[in-house]
Amino acid sequence: TTNAKAILELEEVTVSFDGFKALDGLNFRMAYGELRFVIGPNGAGKTTLLDVLTGKTRPQRGTVLFDGRVNVTRTPEHELVRQGIARKFQTPTIFPSLTVYENLEAAAGFREGVVGLMGRLDPERQERIEEVLELVALRPRAAVRAGVLAHGEKQWLEMAMLLVQEPKLLLLDEPVAGMTRAERNRTGELLQAIASRCSVLVVEHDMEFVRNFASRVTVLHLGRLLTEGPVAQVQADPRVIEVYIGR
Numbered sequence: 001t002t003n004a005k006a007i008l009e010l011e012e013v014t015v016s017f018d019g020f021k022a023l024d025g026l027n028f029r030m031a032y033g034e035l036r037f038v039i040g041p042n043g044a045g046k047t048t049l050l051d052v053l054t055g056k057t058r059p060q061r062g063t064v065l066f067d068g069r070v071n072v073t074r075t076p077e078h079e080l081v082r083q084g085i086a087r088k089f090q091t092p093t094i095f096p097s098l099t100v101y102e103n104l105e106a107a108a109g110f111r112e113g114v115v116g117l118m119g120r121l122d123p124e125r126q127e128r129i130e131e132v133l134e135l136v137a138l139r140p141r142a143a144v145r146a147g148v149l150a151h152g153e154k155q156w157l158e159m160a161m162l163l164v165q166e167p168k169l170l171l172l173d174e175p176v177a178g179m180t181r182a183e184r185n186r187t188g189e190l191l192q193a194i195a196s197r198c199s200v201l202v203v204e205h206d207m208e209f210v211r212n213f214a215s216r217v218t219v220l221h222l223g224r225l226l227t228e229g230p231v232a233q234v235q236a237d238p239r240v241i242e243v244y245i246g247r
């Protein structure tokens with residue numbers, strides 16, 4: 001995959017907070033269509049990485065190139081969203097009194113800047129919503145009020161609300177936190193399905209989940225890339241074992 005075109009390419013990215021380097025010359029690359037897991041002990045720089053990718057935090061040094069052309073560190077946050085970088089936070093931002101379908105209509109409208117009847121009658125938008133409902137397997141729940149969904153279903157709806165906006169890169173921060181085992185497994189399958197249409201970067205603490213669903217894993221430690229590779233290889237790496245156990 002090292003020759004494949006990159007959706008994301010970071011070179012020597014450094015982020016300092018009062019002289020403390022949360023990212024310390026980070027090099028990171030991700031190909032199109034990848035489902036990439038980023039792990040690492042607390043303080044490794046995972047959240048800072050997500051903040052850099054969304055334009056929330058500006059590095060003091062280094063370059064971040066998205067989709068082969070967008071200079072992330074010089075682009076406003078809202079423009080990065082428009083260019084196709086979507087981030088899901090842990091707390092859902094769904095509209096509880098609207099149905100699942102109406103939530104997706106609203107989300108599709110955000111992107112287009114069109115709300116109300118005009119957008120609702122747009123067949124292209126309806127098709128997009130139907131596709132995403134299918135992808136996240138929420139079609140049987142389409143007419144249900146979002147507020148009564150189970151925790152896992154709310155998380156999937158939130159992902160679906162980002163997907164109808166057709167991002168090129170989806171950033172997820174601990175997507176299985178608080179989920180039951182069944183919900184975690186469904187989420188893993190879901191992420192693999194999503195990766196067929198957009199690249200997905202997942203920051204995750206749940207190692208069992210990573211083992212079950214990750215192919216390629218990146219390990220951050222002290223703001224740097226410690227190692228990277230197939231999950232079995234990374235897990236057996238003595239350096240990885242040391243940073244997780246030797247704390």
Ligand code: ADP
Binds near residue numbers: 042
């Ligand atoms: P992770 O998500 O891997 O746990 P973070 O990216 O949140 O790591 O944090 C990396 C390091 O940077 C931590 O030591 C944290 O305390 C520090 N840090 C993160 N954000 C800030 C900030 N806004 N101000 C000061 N220090 C910060």
